[in-house]
Amino acid sequence: MRFFYAPNACSIGIHVVLEEIGKPYEPAPLDFRNNAQYEPAYVAINPKSKVPALLRDDGTLLTEYPVIAMWLARTNPEAGLVPADLEGQTRCAEFLDYVCGTVHPQAFTRQSRPNRFALRAEDEPAIVAQGRELAVKYMNVIEAGWRGETWVLPSGYSIADSALFFIEHWAARRFNIPLPPHLDAHFKAMLARPAVRRTLELEGLPT
Numbered sequence: 001m002r003f004f005y006a007p008n009a010c011s012i013g014i015h016v017v018l019e020e021i022g023k024p025y026e027p028a029p030l031d032f033r034n035n036a037q038y039e040p041a042y043v044a045i046n047p048k049s050k051v052p053a054l055l056r057d058d059g060t061l062l063t064e065y066p067v068i069a070m071w072l073a074r075t076n077p078e079a080g081l082v083p084a085d086l087e088g089q090t091r092c093a094e095f096l097d098y099v100c101g102t103v104h105p106q107a108f109t110r111q112s113r114p115n116r117f118a119l120r121a122e123d124e125p126a127i128v129a130q131g132r133e134l135a136v137k138y139m140n141v142i143e144a145g146w147r148g149e150t151w152v153l154p155s156g157y158s159i160a161d162s163a164l165f166f167i168e169h170w171a172a173r174r175f176n177i178p179l180p181p182h183l184d185a186h187f188k189a190m191l192a193r194p195a196v197r198r199t200l201e202l203e204g205l206p207t
């Protein structure tokens, strides 16, 4: 199984899931500074030019964070990364969709790639500011709807936590956006997990 990621991209959450599972995988880092995601060799594997992507042992490729996370969790049930009951699985999928379908693209991609949203270069600072406002708003939505204790879901640690981690990591360490109280405690709890520390080290980031 080959795991395509870029250091400090959203793929860091899938990296955490792989480290939690603890089985061997082949890491395949892409250098986004050199636009490696658009190189023909990668486009031939993943025409979407995105990470995360997982080339499975049967030669098929999985893309889209929630799908990769769910597939890894369901194929490794002993790791206990997804709730056993339907309601828990449904809430887990709901959380992954919110993070990956709304918070990531609307709030954080606006800040990291404003040129994708602005028609003119002079509009880019306004797009970045809008992304920051949305990040605060969306993180407060998660804060207000917090139903678990330490972890996102009341049933305990799951793939939902790895998704929230990449958002928190960007907010706290990349964009200097304060985390609301539950998210701040959650981020600290994530940083204490051995799998998270290993992931940060593997991606060359401070632990």
Ligand SMILES: N[C@@H](CCC(=O)N[C@@H](CS)C(=O)NCC(=O)O)C(=O)O
Pocket (backbone or CB within 6 Å): 009, 010, 011, 037, 049, 050, 051, 052, 063, 064, 065, 066, 100
């Ligand atoms: N919908 C995809 C989005 C993935 C995504 O946007 N990944 C970013 C990194 S955080 C990426 O690969 N960007 C490269 C680019 O847009 O050129 C998912 O949830 O997996």
